[in-house]
Amino acid sequence: MLATAALRILNHLIGHTPGAAARLARHQGARARLSAGGLAVDFRIDGDGRFVAADDGTPQVILSLQADALFRQAYEAGALTRGARIEGDAALAESLGQVLKTLRWDAAEDLSRVVGDPLAERMVGTASQVAAGVRDLGGRMASALGEYAADEAGLLLRPSALSTFSDRVDTLRDDLARLEKRISRLERR
Incomplete structure (x- = not known):
């Protein structure tokens, strides 16, 4: 349940970050593991450059983040990858790292849909x-x-x-x- 929520949040942020989905789409089918604190999420990249939960297969890249990185990213640019450890396929790791560094939540955009x-x-x-x-x-x-x-x-x-x-x-x-x-x-x- 937390894994699904984390992927939803990341996909939402990817949708608001210009060029992020296109950069990830180049790695369609690639598998990765994202871990932060006690939470570990295995996912693959689909053709649209979004993350989809994947329970099978060995991840090509493992990203180990600080426990509060996902929450700090909402208000602090680059917080997601600060202090991160990345292991595995260098090209995929570089693309994931670049995309995760640039993710930023546009709270006003999301709120405007609800309250104007x-x-x-x-x-x-x-x-x-x-x-x-x-x-x-x-x-x-x-x-x-x-x-x-x-x-x-x-x-x-x-x-x-x-x-x-x-x-x-x-x-x-x-x-x-x-x-x-x-x-x-x-x-x-």
């Missing part, structure tokens, strides 16, 4: 602003937490404080070494 163009654009714009706001808020919170931990709570050291401390330790070590030599000379007399 103006509302879809507004919804996607609002969602983008909310996502940017959440990222900004997360960055500010992390910065504030770091400052609190370093300045107020004394849990962390700033790099400048660590450098100063290190310099002082070095000076103390050198002074101690000179003092030991002096004591040694005095004891010899």
Whole structure:
């Protein structure tokens, strides 16, 4: 069931990516395995350049993706293939890799079929602003937490404080070494 859903999503994205289906159609009949996390999907490429579930046969290419790659691809270009491992037929692997890198979801296009163009654009714009706001808020919170931990709570050291401390330790070590030599000379007399 998850495998079918994953292939549907990928085929949908292929349909919205210019040239992707044509590039894949050159490999009609080729078999591949796509694995992400605990999910593995065996598929073949049909004459239209789409993925069709295939339970039989040995895959010519195995693509191992990060567990959340399919979901991150919706909002982050190239997320699908970042950190991927590809094994097998080099030409097929190169075509699959290029197509998977260029897949991007056009949420406004899909929403416009349901709610119309103006509302879809507004919804996607609002969602983008909310996502940017959440990222900004997360960055500010992390910065504030770091400052609190370093300045107020004394849990962390700033790099400048660590450098100063290190310099002082070095000076103390050198002074101690000179003092030991002096004591040694005095004891010899």
